[in-house]
Amino acid sequence: MSDEKRPVIIHVSGIPATGKSLFCRYLAREHGFTHYDMECFPRGWPIPSLKSVWDASPQQFVREAGKQHGKVAIDWGFPVGCVDLVRELPEAGATLVWFTGEVDHARRLFIERGGLDPGSFDHQVQEIEKYGLPEVLDAKVINTLTSEGNIRPLMEIYAEIFS
Numbered sequence: 001m002s003d004e005k006r007p008v009i010i011h012v013s014g015i016p017a018t019g020k021s022l023f024c025r026y027l028a029r030e031h032g033f034t035h036y037d038m039e040c041f042p043r044g045w046p047i048p049s050l051k052s053v054w055d056a057s058p059q060q061f062v063r064e065a066g067k068q069h070g071k072v073a074i075d076w077g078f079p080v081g082c083v084d085l086v087r088e089l090p091e092a093g094a095t096l097v098w099f100t101g102e103v104d105h106a107r108r109l110f111i112e113r114g115g116l117d118p119g120s121f122d123h124q125v126q127e128i129e130k131y132g133l134p135e136v137l138d139a140k141v142i143n144t145l146t147s148e149g150n151i152r153p154l155m156e157i158y159a160e161i162f163s
Contacts, residue, residue, distance in 0.1 A: 007066030008033075010161070011074040011089050014099030015128065016121050017110035018144045019151040023099070024075040026154040034069035038076035058085055062092035077124075080131040087137060097161055098134035101145030108149060 010027075012020045027033035037044025041051055047068060054061040065072045074094065078086055090096060103125055110121045134141050142160055144152055 005070075007070055007072065007093060009062055009066050009072045009074065009092075009094045010097050011076065011086065011094045012097045012099065013077050013086065013139075014097075014134070014142075014144075015101060015103065015106050016077060016124050017106045017113060018099035018101045019154075019157070020077060020099050021075050022151060023144070023154055023157055024073040026158070027071075027073045030154075031071070031158070033071040033073040034065070035073045035075060036065065038074060038078075044075075059088055059092035062089055062094045066093055080127045080133065083131055083133065083136060090138065096137050096139035098137060098139040098141045099144045100134065100141055101143055102149065105145050105149030109145075109151075 012024055014020055021037060024033070024035045024037070028035040034046050035044070036046065036050075038054075042048040045051060047065075050061055050064060050068075053064050062072075062074075065074075074089075076086075086096065107118065107121055107125075110116070111118050140161060142157060144157055146152055
């Protein structure tokens with residue numbers, strides 16, 4: 001397969017409220033990626049029938065989604081117990097991207113977003129630290145928050161990931 005036809009597949013994860021879904025929607029809207037929101041089945045799955053492939057083999061899902069779409073953004077702030085599964089995705093062609101930022105800023109954004117108890121944010125961050133994330137992943141780590149605590153311009157994040 002020539003380089004220009006090789007699928008481009010990224011798996012975006014990271015600290016809650018650092019802009020993962022926002023960025024994946026941007027990729028879909030502005031750069032022709034197909035966005036799979038792993039936590040919103042079936043609504044967030046362009047091809048819901050691929051769910052059975054994911055359940056059987058996430059690596060096969062990555063390969064199949066790449067064949068189907070060419071450019072894929074997998075949006076999954078995975079439970080930390082799934083770290084070994086995520087570590088296997090690059091073998092199927094996915095690039096791992098971890099969104100990070102100042103935790104206090106991310107917590108504020110999480111609270112402003114509403115809908116979930118801030119205690120769930122605190123628990124997730126504790127689990128991330130306990131599992132040594134993102135260091136245990138071979139991921140491109142991107143600080144997505146400005147010093148003021150806002151999400152950086154999406155085109156800047158894009159340039160940092162794909163440069």
